[in-house]
Amino acid sequence: MRSIALGLRLDESFFDDKIHEQYHNLRLLSYPPIKRQLLSGEGQARAGAHSDYGTLTLLFQDSVGGLEVQNPRTGQFQPATPIPGTIVINAGDLLARWSNDVLRSTLHRVVAPPLKAISDTEGITPARQSIAFFCNPNQGAEISCLPTCLVPGSKPKYPPVTTEEYIDKVLSGLSVQLVIMASHMSTVISRKPADIIAYLSKLRSNLSGNPLLYTISVSQHTDGSELSNLVSSVRAISEHSVGCLSAAVPSSRPAWQRYSSVSLASLSSQNTTLFRSTIPGRKAPLVGRWHAMHKDRKPDPEIPVDQSGEMDWESALSNAYDGNVLPQPLEQLSAESINSVLYFSDNAPEGLSSALSKFSTATQLGLIGASTPFITGRPYTLLHNESIHSDGAVGICLSSPIRPSPHSAFPGLEPITRPMIVTSSEGNLVNALDNANPSGLLLHAIHSHPSASLRSEQGISPELRLYMGTLRQNNGQHELDQLFYITSGDPSRGSIALDTDSAPAEGTLVQMFLLPPSASPDILGEVQSSRNAKGTRRTRNLTFVSTSIEDGETGSAPHSEDDGDTVVLEDVFLAASENGCVVGRSTGGGHERPWKCSVPGGMVGLQWAT
Numbered sequence: 001m002r003s004i005a006l007g008l009r010l011d012e013s014f015f016d017d018k019i020h021e022q023y024h025n026l027r028l029l030s031y032p033p034i035k036r037q038l039l040s041g042e043g044q045a046r047a048g049a050h051s052d053y054g055t056l057t058l059l060f061q062d063s064v065g066g067l068e069v070q071n072p073r074t075g076q077f078q079p080a081t082p083i084p085g086t087i088v089i090n091a092g093d094l095l096a097r098w099s100n101d102v103l104r105s106t107l108h109r110v111v112a113p114p115l116k117a118i119s120d121t122e123g124i125t126p127a128r129q130s131i132a133f134f135c136n137p138n139q140g141a142e143i144s145c146l147p148t149c150l151v152p153g154s155k156p157k158y159p160p161v162t163t164e165e166y167i168d169k170v171l172s173g174l175s176v177q178l179v180i181m182a183s184h185m186s187t188v189i190s191r192k193p194a195d196i197i198a199y200l201s202k203l204r205s206n207l208s209g210n211p212l213l214y215t216i217s218v219s220q221h222t223d224g225s226e227l228s229n230l231v232s233s234v235r236a237i238s239e240h241s242v243g244c245l246s247a248a249v250p251s252s253r254p255a256w257q258r259y260s261s262v263s264l265a266s267l268s269s270q271n272t273t274l275f276r277s278t279i280p281g282r283k284a285p286l287v288g289r290w291h292a293m294h295k296d297r298k299p300d301p302e303i304p305v306d307q308s309g310e311m312d313w314e315s316a317l318s319n320a321y322d323g324n325v326l327p328q329p330l331e332q333l334s335a336e337s338i339n340s341v342l343y344f345s346d347n348a349p350e351g352l353s354s355a356l357s358k359f360s361t362a363t364q365l366g367l368i369g370a371s372t373p374f375i376t377g378r379p380y381t382l383l384h385n386e387s388i389h390s391d392g393a394v395g396i397c398l399s400s401p402i403r404p405s406p407h408s409a410f411p412g413l414e415p416i417t418r419p420m421i422v423t424s425s426e427g428n429l430v431n432a433l434d435n436a437n438p439s440g441l442l443l444h445a446i447h448s449h450p451s452a453s454l455r456s457e458q459g460i461s462p463e464l465r466l467y468m469g470t471l472r473q474n475n476g477q478h479e480l481d482q483l484f485y486i487t488s489g490d491p492s493r494g495s496i497a498l499d500t501d502s503a504p505a506e507g508t509l510v511q512m513f514l515l516p517p518s519a520s521p522d523i524l525g526e527v528q529s530s531r532n533a534k535g536t537r538r539t540r541n542l543t544f545v546s547t548s549i550e551d552g553e554t555g556s557a558p559h560s561e562d563d564g565d566t567v568v569l570e571d572v573f574l575a576a577s578e579n580g581c582v583v584g585r586s587t588g589g590g591h592e593r594p595w596k597c598s599v600p601g602g603m604v605g606l607q608w609a610t
């Protein structure tokens, strides 16, 4: 700053007592490796164009490159190519104001580094690290036009401001941008639908007109007029909405299973596109020739097996849903701009799910609606603006600048084998694990399990739910990724069949799990207590929960102490279905093939920092 003072024809020590409090920031930046393609889209960058807000920034970068600085005359961004042993110095906004723009703050950004000769077209952008030291004036220093920077007779460009006031303003501007995704999110649960309606009507004036995503769950004892009152009060908030009827969220308070609930997210109209899809799905996976583990279970009559008992793989796979055209409003969206697609669907979401792969960097989350034949007379009840549909799907695409992060949890799930590598698989079958017979491994694990309740006379207790999970390495730890329900197995042939049309590929690390028949997670209670926990960072959280049918109506009378209880979960969108959900997550590391999560108690969702 002394050399800046000299350059501006001020006394060398001019800034000394205005910057000595060290009101500075040091930021260690780590940009993970990422597919080059993900950085090439419009609006995608490691750091978007911005200027720093202080006086000077000292930037230490490694040799990877990607930092670019705008030439204020031409508007062109030019690479600030790393030079070993040097520091990049940026002028910030407060120095620009102080000097009346004699020294301008530089607009800069971090993009994919230049291609090295060795890398191919679908390369990976290497990790990059940098250290930025942001220098600021003292907190209370008044930043007003320096005397030597004013042309005699002219006025300063900017009014005086203190460092603190300026930084507060910049930061509050940033947080306005952060909440752009959802202007409101909440879940309200009550025994009395009238209380929910009262809550919704209070929201009306604040949220009116913004696109709305919602789910409604009612007890089977709710009468039809209560349900239609709930639907109309949600629709009164906005004409632009998509929703569905969902199931009660599992809770340890049985009375709550008989409560009604509404979850809603009011979204910014700029970033949200609503849609209705009639893309056909596909029937249950086409394979499953036998059943030996649950001996008493009949084969599913819908599964076509040819006379020889062999599957025709070619036709099974080509029968897929390629070539489906997305609903009109989605065809027009640019593929890279969408970061999340949320939808509610009937039990055949495959067509839509696969067509959504157009949005190659988006996470998709679909809740398969609750079965509602006894409530509305329709198999599923999907709502779009003023219309009601019994099939297909309704949903939203989000393009907000803030990308939410996916999360998942499977409470109660117990590993019963060690991690193993898939050594043979085809279609929905896993034929070998570590070159051994998967059904045999599974039966052995259950027979040697300490809990006798897992076994029955026939071998395995019919209530037992078994899963195969794929594992991902993270910092030397194994993390659970996708989970597939094991529909059948044949100890003599060895293979096990999964509830998917595409079993984990050869070479995938997997592990087998069971969900004990007694597992009954208290999801509502857990969400409530994690919301109340002190010191947790505020986030907005949308979660789809897969419940088991037994979690539904328990038939027990509500406790009187619960009477009249109304619970509002702020910043939470919690919706459940006994039919499960579809998840295809996209992260910096890549894109996951969509899969169906039907683990009772399993939760998948998205989280936004606020």
Ligand SMILES: O=C(O)CCC(=O)C(=O)O
Pocket: 027, 029, 047, 052, 059, 061, 067, 108, 109, 110, 129, 130, 132
């Ligand atoms: O990582 C870099 O090179 C630049 C980071 C930056 O501009 C910032 O954090 O303000």
Ligand SMILES: [Fe+2]
Pocket: 050, 051, 052, 108
């Ligand atoms: Fe910067």
